[in-house]
Amino acid sequence: MVDVVMSELAKRQYGLFSRSQVLAAKGSDDVIKQRMRAKRWMAVAEGVYSFPGAPDSWRRSLMAACLEAGPDAVVSHEAAAALHQMATFTQGPVIAMVAHGDHQRLQLGRLRQSTDLRAHHRTVVDGIAVTTPARTIVDLAAVIRPRERLARVVDDAHASGLCRVSEVAVCWEELRRPGKRGLRMLGTILASRGPGYVPTASVLERRLLRILRTGGLPDPSKQFPLPWRADAEGRVDFAYPTHKVLIEADGRRWHVRQDQMENDRRRDREALNHGWRPYRFMWDEVTTRPESVCATVRDALAFVPR
Numbered sequence: 046m047v048d049v050v051m052s053e054l055a056k057r058q059y060g061l062f063s064r065s066q067v068l069a070a071k072g073s074d075d076v077i078k079q080r081m082r083a084k085r086w087m088a089v090a091e092g093v094y095s096f097p098g099a100p101d102s103w104r105r106s107l108m109a110a111c112l113e114a115g116p117d118a119v120v121s122h123e124a125a126a127a128l129h130q131m132a133t134f135t136q137g138p139v140i141a142m143v144a145h146g147d148h149q150r151l152q153l154g155r156l157r158q159s160t161d162l163r164a165h166h167r168t169v170v171d172g173i174a175v176t177t178p179a180r181t182i183v184d185l186a187a188v189i190r191p192r193e194r195l196a197r198v199v200d201d202a203h204a205s206g207l208c209r210v211s212e213v214a215v216c217w218e219e220l221r222r223p224g225k226r227g228l229r230m231l232g233t234i235l236a237s238r239g240p241g242y243v244p245t246a247s248v249l250e251r252r253l254l255r256i257l258r259t260g261g262l263p264d265p266s267k268q269f270p271l272p273w274r275a276d277a278e279g280r281v282d283f284a285y286p287t288h289k290v291l292i293e294a295d296g297r298r299w300h301v302r303q304d305q306m307e308n309d310r311r312r313d314r315e316a317l318n319h320g321w322r323p324y325r326f327m328w329d330e331v332t333t334r335p336e337s338v339c340a341t342v343r344d345a346l347a348f349v350p351r
Contacts, residue, residue: 047072048085052096057172060099063112064092090152103136104128107173110141110154118143119167120175121157122184128170129178132201132248133194142176142184161220178208179216186227195227196234197251203238204247210238249294250282253331253338257283260339262346265292271312273319279312281323290345291316291323294331 050070054062067077077094080086086094093112099105107128111118119125121142126134139154144162166180176184182198189195202208214235221228250267258264269284269291283292293309313323322345326338 046070047076048080051086051094055096055099058112059102059105059108059172060095061089061105061109061112062094064094065116067094093153103139104171104173106139106153107141110139110151111174113153114141114143114151114156118174119162120173121159121181122188124154125176125181126185126198128173128175129181129202129207131178131181131198131207133197166216177216178202179212180220182208182213183216183220183228183231186231187225188227192230192234195231199231199234199238200251210235247294249328249331253292253294253326254283256331256335256338257342259335260343262339262342271316272321273315285346288346288348289321290342291321292342293323293325295325295327 047067047070051062051067051072054066064074064077067073077086081088081094084097087097089095089109090113093109107120107124111120118141120128120140122140123134123138124140127136140157141151141154142157142159142162145158145160150156162176166177168175168177175181182195182202185198186195189198199210199213202213203210213231217228217231217235221232254264254267263285265283265285267283268280269282269286271279271281281291282294284290285292295309309325313325316323324341324345326341330338
């Protein structure tokens with residue numbers, strides 16, 4: 046029965062299981078030694094085992110580190126950010142967090158100890174225990190620089206729906222204390238993103254906004270609701286309402302399908318019929334011809350609608 050239970054666990058744990066799980070299934074250290082001698086099980090680290098032939102992967106490495114660190118361990122910090130697919134983070138270091146004093150070292154990755162790791166700071170992604178997005182962002186404040194990168198993480202998490210700014214603020218308030226690294230910086234970022242704050246929703250939007258600012262143009266309204274669709278959904282990336290100018294940042298991946306392009310053009314015609322002037326800037330224009338983009342918007346703002 047031990048083999049059956051471990052096989053079922055391994056299916057959910059990237060081919061891995063732990064000594065504590067073997068013991069919980071009525072196995073023993075002798076059983077582990079026997080399976081190892083027979084090469085039916087393989088040691089991955091102290092107290093962590095695998096069936097032969099299980100494919101290696103970054104997520105498997107995260108699972109292995111958590112199993113090694115103990116049943117209450119979670120993936121944290123940069124590794125948690127990558128697992129949540131937060132902006133600027135890719136698969137990289139393996140980092141696990143445990144309560145302070147639970148574990149002293151980690152063979153399969155970096156270990157972080159915490160005095161304030163709480164049950165509601167934990168979640169599961171792809172079967173792996175990990176800190177929640179809000180807790181991850183608070184932890185990142187202590188380890189990443191510059192400030193602009195952390196601000197981008199906060200904005201992208203909010204815009205994507207992964208984690209609202211208000212959720213980060215709640216976690217920040219819960220964990221802040223004098224001397225805790227990075228929390229003053231994060232507090233400043235959160236303070237500038239109070240009620241009503243609307244972050245840009247994409248990398249291209251952020252680039253376009255930066256170009257407009259660099260060109261000396263005033264900040265447009267972000268995620269502006271379409272005035273003629275008062276009872277229906279519809280927003281535009283940026284707008285200058287007093288000039289009746291609408292601006293869209295058209296990312297390459299979103300405008301490949303024919304039906305989406307047709308919808309864009311239909312909405313542009315609606316804007317013109319209601320006295321608004323729509324402008325669309327593609328990826329190539331924003332990234333290679335920013336001066337032309339600025340000139341176009343500047344000319345648009347120079348026109349005063351009747």
